Amino acid sequence: MQITVKLYGSLCFGRFHSAVREYPDSSTIQTIVTDLGIPPDFLIRLKNGYHVPLEEVVENGDTVSLLPMLDGG
């Protein structure tokens, strides 16, 4: 199935900003994070604009956004 993956901030470096990628059925956010070699902690995960857990299953046509979880000021 095809998933649009968007990366933000430092997660783009050496990867991409936005790409349509192929994943097997029943893939989860974790599948995508692992595939991209991104450490799973301290990560904001959105599916179609909504916050979701790593275990969230994705479906064909979904857009997954991954953002670094920061803080401070």
Added chain:
Amino acid sequence: MRILSQNPVTDPSTVLYRRCVVDLETGTASQEDVPCKNLEDVLGGFGRSYQILAERKITEAYCPENPLILNIGILTGSTVMTGLRAYFSSYSPLKQSRKGLPSAMWSAGSGNFGNKLKWTGLDEVIFENRSATPVYAVFSEGENGPQVEIKPAAHLLGLTGHEKIMTLHSEYKDAHFAVIGPAGENFNNVYMGAIVLSTDNQLKSGEGKSRFAGRGGMGSMMGYKNLIAIVARSSDKMGKITPDMRDVNRDVIKNGGSARFQPVSQGGHGGTWANIDVLQAFHAVPENNFRPKGDEDVAGLFRPNVEKDFDVHSEACFRCGIRCHNNLYHRNADGSRGALAAKFDFEPLILFGSNIGINDSRQVTELIHLCDYLGMDAISLGTTISYVLDYNARHPDQPLCDGVVFGQFDQIRELIVQTGRGKLSEIGRGVKRLSEQTGETSYAMHVKGLELPAYLPETNPAYAFAIAGGHMSMGTHMYLAKEGKTGLDDWVEVITRQGLLQVGYDMIGLCKFVGVGMGHELISRAISEATGLNVSSGEIVAAVRRAYLRGLALELRQGYEDDEYTLPGQVFENPNPNVTLPAFVTREFFAEMKLRVWAIFKPEMEGLLPE
């Protein structure tokens, strides 16, 4: 600090800290060892200073009876990484209840000043009264204990904070410094004066790489007291690092919390600057006075775009491996690194950038640098200026401050200069007072009289319960963006359990960028290794909670009423459709949230203040 037993919880009086009281009116000083009353005293910082402030009934900030308290945390000057913090506490000239009473405030800063103070043998200095003439105080280590001198400071007047530091450095080579800029000197017209702290990097390079205790006008308090600078002289006494402490420091570096702030080249996210990318994904980066436009104008401030104009270099505080500073340097004609332009942190970057309609990084760096040199709090200044620009956009026929509007770099630059030099009290006294003068308060971005940091109020209803600045004393400013939570239960829980513990770092002497909660075993391990004291994580959390609630109780004692625990009216009256995060902060939500938070807090606040 003298530690006579290992258990500060059951017997806090066996821990004694060294206090110096300086009477600026007479130029005399006295010292004593003070036994701790409770664990908050032992941990230090505002946990201790607020207990002193609570013993005073202060009705106006600028009065001789209002003390300025300088202290450190239990881990300041230790071998724990980031243990550098110095704290300044007083009743604030800026933060004031509607009844006109000043609120207690503290502000924290790094640099090497806190370490040096500790190494003189002092844990706390209380500056009483005010000097008739400008002076600076020198604290030195002596054979028989800490020495104190009060010296004339007329030669420092008018200099920027950086210039004062370098002038003093030429005389005191073994010292670090806390000074005020021109803003603090002009305390009557500038309530947002910062305290400027020297760093090793600054003293070695001669570049303006200061750190700041900015919030709440503590620099203005110094100015009122005619205390222009504080010098802490001592040899370096950083202890030998033990194997166990090496493990603690390794864990500070390796834990995911601090890793987020580390340089991209080290696998981190590149400091707080990277927040702009995250928040822009939701169109939640403040623009034009906290009113995002839903466009991509802020992209000019993204790191890859800034790197086209500047050489960006990751640097660190003294002996800190987190290296969160993003210092921007000009490039010489041959491509080599030139002079320092500014340090890019999220707050000043936004508040002197997109929030005033400027997205050119070269212009933003100049404004940041100017604010720093004049010695003002970047948050209070930036947020008050954005109000002026917003007002002028709404009232082009009767504008404020010569009609400056969003994006006018040269004119905004002049506003900063005039404010810092004490010639523009409309801005220098903060946005609450200005908006009350104009009668248009709904888009004045403050809570309880303290200007908001660069996180939208509609994304953080917990601002109402921050006791010393919106994001540094209530750790919920990124909660919505990070978790997406909009439920009442979620927000009551995060305010009353995790959010308030943010203030714990302003007790123990470490930097918040260690990135773990106060309940993390890393904190109790660090205290044990550095001091030999056995304090459990639960006991630390309980002490931090009491300290926070004492601060909240002090606010109420200083006259804050329930309707002052609110957000800028615009949040409720005119929600911004451009922000793609959930819009959940309605008046009804907010009222219910407050009821439930107070129901938890108020019973616990009983007995925390002296009778």
